[in-house]
Amino acid sequence: MIVDVLTVQETLEAAPELAAVYLSAFGAPGYDEDAARAEEFRSEQLPLHSERDGFKFVAARSDHRIIGFGYGFTGQRGQWWSDRIAESAPAEIVEEWIGGHFEIVSLAVAVDEQGRGVGAALHDVLMADLPHGKALLTTWVDDRPAPRLYRRKGWQVLVPDLGWGSALYGLSLR
């Protein structure tokens, strides 16, 4: 298994393959996203996010097939996610953490490839050498592989429950 950083062009060219990984990971029972959401990821979310400052995309390949990916960008107030978090998190967290952070948007491993360290490897390449001072993400409040992975990697829980089943996690990069 190899993890590479993709350019924007490589990311967009791989979008159909990435959407299949997305559907495998997020379509699994307990996540329950559907093909229409994977198509929206391919045709709307990825092109929009790939234009953001600080966009970084990593993909894991095995036998030349993409089996997992992760990506993020520089988060700023005025963007949907940052503004939504700012409305729900305590003022001191908003002040200290939101704006200019690296925001992990998505981490996904095809369901039949999970449990072998691919997610951990994607995380490490995604977070390596970032110029940002801090990073943020939201993940589930309940006990699942994703929150366990982030906590293992040193992320701290900033807000245990934002009110819609998600917790806010932060990582200082200084």
Ligand SMILES: CC(C)(COP(=O)(O)OP(=O)(O)OC[C@H]1O[C@@H](n2cnc3c(N)ncnc32)[C@H](O)[C@@H]1OP(=O)(O)O)[C@@H](O)C(=O)NCCC(=O)NCCS
């Ligand atoms: C979260 C996700 C990306 C993790 O990917 P993964 O490749 O399974 O991650 P890892 O293999 O690094 O870690 C998963 C588990 O396998 C274990 N593991 C890793 N390598 C292992 C090995 N060689 N032998 C045995 N177990 C191993 C880890 O310890 C971890 O165990 P835990 O969940 O009990 O803590 C994946 O589960 C996924 O795509 N989930 C659905 C989408 C999602 O939740 N995305 C995150 C959004 S916030």
